[in-house]
Amino acid sequence: MSEYESVLVKGARCVAEQKREKAVLVGVERPGQQWPLSSSLAELERLADTAGADTVAVTTQKLDAPNPRTFVGSGKVEEIASLCRANGADLIIFDDELTPSQQSNLEKSVDRDLKVIDRTALILDIFALHATSKEGRLQVRLAQNQYLLPRLRGMWAHLASNRMGGGVGSRFGEGESQLEVDRRLVRKRITSIKRELEHLAAVRAVQRESRYESGMFKVSLAGYTNAGKSSLLNRLTNADVLAYDKLFATLDSTTRKYELPEGREITLTDTVGFIQKLPTTLVEAFKSTLDEITGSDLILHVVDASSEEFEGQISAVEEVLDQIGAQSLSRLLVFNKCDLLSEEQREALRRRYDAMLVSAADGFGIDELIERIAHIASAQDSHLEVLIPYNKGNLVSIAHERCRVLTEDHTETGTHLTILAPPAFANDFAPYVVERN
Numbered sequence: 001m002s003e004y005e006s007v008l009v010k011g012a013r014c015v016a017e018q019k020r021e022k023a024v025l026v027g028v029e030r031p032g033q034q035w036p037l038s039s040s041l042a043e044l045e046r047l048a049d050t051a052g053a054d055t056v057a058v059t060t061q062k063l064d065a066p067n068p069r070t071f072v073g074s075g076k077v078e079e080i081a082s083l084c085r086a087n088g089a090d091l092i093i094f095d096d097e098l099t100p101s102q103q104s105n106l107e108k109s110v111d112r113d114l115k116v117i118d119r120t121a122l123i124l125d126i127f128a129l130h131a132t133s134k135e136g137r138l139q140v141r142l143a144q145n146q147y148l149l150p151r152l153r154g155m156w157a158h159l160a161s162n163r164m165g166g167g168v169g170s171r172f173g174e175g176e177s178q179l180e181v182d183r184r185l186v187r188k189r190i191t192s193i194k195r196e197l198e199h200l201a202a203v204r205a206v207q208r209e210s211r212y213e214s215g216m217f218k219v220s221l222a223g224y225t226n227a228g229k230s231s232l233l234n235r236l237t238n239a240d241v242l243a244y245d246k247l248f249a250t251l252d253s254t255t256r257k258y259e260l261p262e263g264r265e266i267t268l269t270d271t272v273g274f275i276q277k278l279p280t281t282l283v284e285a286f287k288s289t290l291d292e293i294t295g296s297d298l299i300l301h302v303v304d305a306s307s308e309e310f311e312g313q314i315s316a317v318e319e320v321l322d323q324i325g326a327q328s329l330s331r332l333l334v335f336n337k338c339d340l341l342s343e344e345q346r347e348a349l350r351r352r353y354d355a356m357l358v359s360a361a362d363g364f365g366i367d368e369l370i371e372r373i374a375h376i377a378s379a380q381d382s383h384l385e386v387l388i389p390y391n392k393g394n395l396v397s398i399a400h401e402r403c404r405v406l407t408e409d410h411t412e413t414g415t416h417l418t419i420l421a422p423p424a425f426a427n428d429f430a431p432y433v434v435e436r437n
Helices: 003-013 037-051 074-087 100-109 119-130 134-160 183-214 229-237 280-285 287-294 310-323 343-352 366-378 390-402 423-432
Strands: 021-029 053-062 091-094 115-118 217-223 254-259 265-270 298-304 330-336 355-357 382-389 404-410 414-421
Touching: 021 037, 021 074, 037 053, 037 119, 053 074, 074 100, 091 119, 100 115, 100 134, 115 119, 119 134, 119 280, 134 183, 134 280, 183 287, 217 229, 217 287, 217 310, 229 254, 229 265, 229 298, 229 330, 229 366, 298 310, 298 366, 310 330, 330 366, 343 355, 355 366, 382 390, 382 423, 390 414, 390 423, 414 423
Parallel strands: 021 053, 021 091, 091 115, 217 265, 217 298, 298 330, 330 355
Antiparallel strands: 254 265, 382 414, 404 414
């Protein structure tokens, strides 16, 4: 392992031991913004907290367009530097992505002991903190290197100084001392990571294909980060998937089998959460994981009903789903955390949306959700009456495991079944169809 790679690992491992940093948040209000600036900054504060920083001050500026040199105006840069000195801040976090030159100019304009990062770097930092599987760590490493590539010169000089001794925004290059690392080396590393990911993606594709061939109805849980997808999966399947009240608590997709009350088995897959302004490098890096969504028969779009910004969160998720090619897939809107709402608020959601209202915390609405999933799963089934010869007993087993058996009788010539067969199995039973009684 190279020194560069070792500091990446060290950065993620030492997070818990680091002293929490103090951050100043900076936001710019521009015409036509989809989210209110106050809400976006509130989310940025939660992201900073998840990464290990306490927000000590927030400052904003109205601009028609970002300043090409420092993103904000020169007067605001001076104000930011003063805020940092007054509050003993270590870190400045911008709510929007900075260009390499903007970041470099800002670093030169504020105190030398301050770090300047943007929302993208912060999200990458959190992903580095929470990635646990080999594939997840590689996906994060790929996105980090792609983010760093255009910033090499300024970032390397930045990392060379003592002010980059660790903490938020530095887990993808903490303690970097190899200043001679150039673009060629980073491109080589990106190519190597992509090669490893391609191998893991091939393994994942084989596993996914196996599930496809099984004919099981496949359900994916997608939604904004911290909407409660993992908690919902745990409630449905009695799984033990990590579920914390934190942004991006889990990154790795998890698939569990679930047996519907009618006896049919389906699969439920929990996926990485989305967020507004999700870095495009992350979407690309996590493509093999997100493919779990595009291969689904049904997407449960899980929404935090208690959030004041749930409408914007719905739009952000829909945007990413469209981006990964999931536009045509069946979706079911599921409002979670409804235990935190009044009955009047629940009724308002029922009137406005064709959605399920549930609570993974106390089980509210879970039976109705299961019933709705079962109804959707059986919507394309073929209603068949078949007579299965006794020497084809495997088809009877398939009927019980993969279809819904309505009636079953044993005759002299074979087993007479009335079944609802999914499209994947209808052809298997076609030779044994008999006229309905």
